[in-house]
Amino acid sequence: MVSSQPKYDLIREVGRGSYGVVYEALVRKTSARVAVKKIRCHAPENVELALREFWALSSIKSQHPNVIHLEECILQKDGMVQKMSHGSSSSLYLQLVETSLKGEIAFDPRSAYYLWFVMDFCDGGDMNEYLLSRKPSRKTNTSFMLQLSSALAFLHKNQIIHRDLKPDNILISQSRVDASDLEPTLKVADFGLSKVCSALGQNPEEPVNVNKCFLSTACGTDFYMAPEVWEGHYTAKADIFALGIIIWAMLERITFIDTETKKELLGSYVKQGTEIVPVGEALLENPKMELLIPVKKKSMNAHMKQLIKEMLAANPQDRPDAFELELRLVKIAFKDSNWDT
Known part of the structure; x- marks a missing residue:
């Protein structure tokens, strides 16, 4: 250089x-x-x-x-x-x-x-720019969910907790899309807040379980942060929560306006009067709160609805891990032809 x-x-x-x-x-x-x-x-x-x-x-x-x-x-x-x-x-x-x-x-x-x-090099901008400039597509939604769950399972298998999953940090590569029926490739990026969980104090021969690797630094972006992150005691299940927010927002095209940049961003939230509150913050205040899913659409496939609810569970132990999540999304995508997105 x-x-x-x-x-x-x-x-x-x-x-x-x-x-x-x-x-x-x-x-x-x-x-x-x-x-x-x-x-x-x-x-x-x-x-x-x-x-x-x-x-x-x-x-x-x-x-x-x-x-x-x-x-x-x-x-x-x-x-x-x-x-x-x-x-x-x-x-x-x-x-x-x-x-x-x-x-x-x-x-x-x-x-x-x-x-x-x-x-x-990703030539298609980020996930916000790509999705919000196009009409909703069931095919794109399915492709993006499968790609994201695959990426997260890979990261967790490699003992990496991302800690800042959000559409801004998911880039789109269109360069390999040669046919009109192919969806673009997503790439999870921006690892500045990530944490590699080491095997210190454990058997170095055994892989580290990221769901038992506890972190104490509260970091991330408000609208995608799990309730336990706000308290500063969490594991890789916080990434599952963030992905739940992203998938829910993508399926229903739920957006909010960022107060600093004035940009429209994909992200789910809870309405409290005229205020919009991050789901994680609302669940921290009221862990028994029932999330209204779907919030905009008339209906949502029962399996998809249940999976999002589990991903956004107030108790991280009630959330699927990344490997179960990937398997369940594959089943939803390929075995249930009637789900509505």
Whole structure:
């Protein structure tokens, strides 16, 4: 990126936030399109988010079609660049790790530190943009549910809890859609809040059960947060809740307006008078509250309705895990031809 012979050519900026800037880029040798995320490591919180994303994506040993793939990560200090690897003994990498752990800059603040993530390029925007610019489609709904449940089962199998599942963080790749009857590919992205559950204190030979890995940092986005996340004691079942909110909103096209960006976003909620309240927050206040599903449509297939209710259960133990969820959605999609979306 910064060398005598750059490996990538940045074409245009496609996204920007407080966390970093995303560019569409070309690989010089092959002309393949990639996404390049540039993160300025000038604050401990930026470094922590970047390292979380790097640790999660670099911990995955195999690829999944519905999870964003990290091609490589490059660390830049002023004019010097080096490829970053997990567990590296590089002094630059260790300074970033120390910064994340201590919550204060552990390197010369006068130097310009950047992390560059090279990932899949998704040409169809995010799930909000894609769905809300099209008429509701039963076929698309079915495809998206199956892809999302497959991605989540894969992540949980790889001991990764995403912690910020929402339509903004689900990207659409249309480049492989050659026939009109094929649906686009979804890719779960943005792993800045993710947590890789390690086997510390357990038998390292046995896989970690993410549903028994308890976390205490309340993080995520309000409208998709499970009730237990608001309290700060939760497991991977919080991801199941977030996906329940997304699927319910997708099937019924339930949206709200984000107060900061003024954008229309897919997301389910509970009405309390004139206020709209996140489902998780409402369930925290009243765990016995009965959710009105469907809320807009006249009817919904009984199996789908029951599954959404279970995914949004106030008690995380009453929710299916990611593997059961994937199996049940496959059954609903292929064995019940009469369900109404």
